[in-house]
Amino acid sequence: MNKLTEFEKYVIEQKGTERPFSGEYVDHNAQGIYCCKKCEAPLYKSEHKFNAHCGWPAFDDEIAGAVDRTMDADGRRVEITCHQCGGHLGHVFEGERLTDKNIRHCVNSVSMVFKPVNELIQVATSTTEKATFGAGCFWCVEAIFAQLNGVLSVQSGYCGGDARDANYDAVCSGKTAHAEVVHITFDPNIISYETLLTVLFESHDPTTLNQQGNDKGPQYRSVIFAHNSQQVDAANAFIEYLTAQQIWPNPIVTQISAFDTFYAAESYHDDYFAKHGEQPYCQLVVKPKFNKVMAKFAEIRKR
Numbered sequence: 001m002n003k004l005t006e007f008e009k010y011v012i013e014q015k016g017t018e019r020p021f022s023g024e025y026v027d028h029n030a031q032g033i034y035c036c037k038k039c040e041a042p043l044y045k046s047e048h049k050f051n052a053h054c055g056w057p058a059f060d061d062e063i064a065g066a067v068d069r070t071m072d073a074d075g076r077r078v079e080i081t082c083h084q085c086g087g088h089l090g091h092v093f094e095g096e097r098l099t100d101k102n103i104r105h106c107v108n109s110v111s112m113v114f115k116p117v118n119e120l121i122q123v124a125t126s127t128t129e130k131a132t133f134g135a136g137c138f139w140c141v142e143a144i145f146a147q148l149n150g151v152l153s154v155q156s157g158y159c160g161g162d163a164r165d166a167n168y169d170a171v172c173s174g175k176t177a178h179a180e181v182v183h184i185t186f187d188p189n190i191i192s193y194e195t196l197l198t199v200l201f202e203s204h205d206p207t208t209l210n211q212q213g214n215d216k217g218p219q220y221r222s223v224i225f226a227h228n229s230q231q232v233d234a235a236n237a238f239i240e241y242l243t244a245q246q247i248w249p250n251p252i253v254t255q256i257s258a259f260d261t262f263y264a265a266e267s268y269h270d271d272y273f274a275k276h277g278e279q280p281y282c283q284l285v286v287k288p289k290f291n292k293v294m295a296k297f298a299e300i301r302k303r
């Protein structure tokens with residue numbers, strides 16, 4: 001969760017409202033994704049935005065599953081909140097006939113942070129794509145993804161925090177906002193993002209909050225850092241599918257956040273499993289997990 005200013009707390013946590021025409025996204029028209037200020041969950045796409053001349057950013061659609069609705073206590077208006085963290089966004093109105101979808105999410109600018117999708121253009125013109133996942137200790141996860149056909153490179157590192165404290169010791173303390181992640185470059189013509197998601201959910205327990213096995217702390221959280229809106233949709237759809245299958249007895253707590261910056265881990269972490277396969281941690285934790293997952297995905301392994 002991001003640290004909020006006093007004014008952000010007033011709006012997001014105490015359901016306040018910013019003054020009309022005062023927010024930074026009222027007349028904002030760039031291409032990208034509007035995310036929750038508090039937890040960075042993607043909420044709206046730029047194509048959902050329209051000018052309602054009402055003084056607040058207006059959207060006539062939302063990213064599926066991102067926004068919850070609750071009737072206000074006085075029964076007159078419907079409040080909207082972030083599905084992931086419960087942060088207050090604003091209100092939603094129907095039947096005003098402002099757009100074809102006939103719906104207006106009236107959202108406080110201060111409840112959101114905009115992420116430009118420059119990477120979308122790169123994805124469209126190149127044959128490689130990026131995927132970034134947190135699923136507990138990156139040693140295990142890196143070893144698994146590196147074996148898949150179509151995966152060109154896997155880097156261990158940190159995402160979701162500030163540059164100044166992105167190093168192993170600081171992240172391990174659990175006091176920074178970073179997650180340990182693997183940063184994957186893959187060829188979507190050979191392996192799909194959906195297949196990577198399948199392997200991700202097979203390689204960790206997505207139902208334990210801030211914990212994988214004996215590894216405890218927010219740095220081990222289950223998280224998908226999405227690089228574009230297609231990845232947001234794919235991740236949401238996949239989690240919905242898994243939830244419907246009732247594979248785990250507890251609800252899936254995997255976060256979906258918009259990718260921001262990746263900080264590569266110190267180089268001695270790279271290929272930790274390949275280089276240090278005999279060390280106790282690898283023997284106890286990494287190897288059994290690796291063998292289990294690889295047995296399942298034998299047909300998509302590199303030959």
Ligand SMILES: [Zn+2]
Nearest residue numbers: 036039082085
């Ligand atoms: Zn949120």
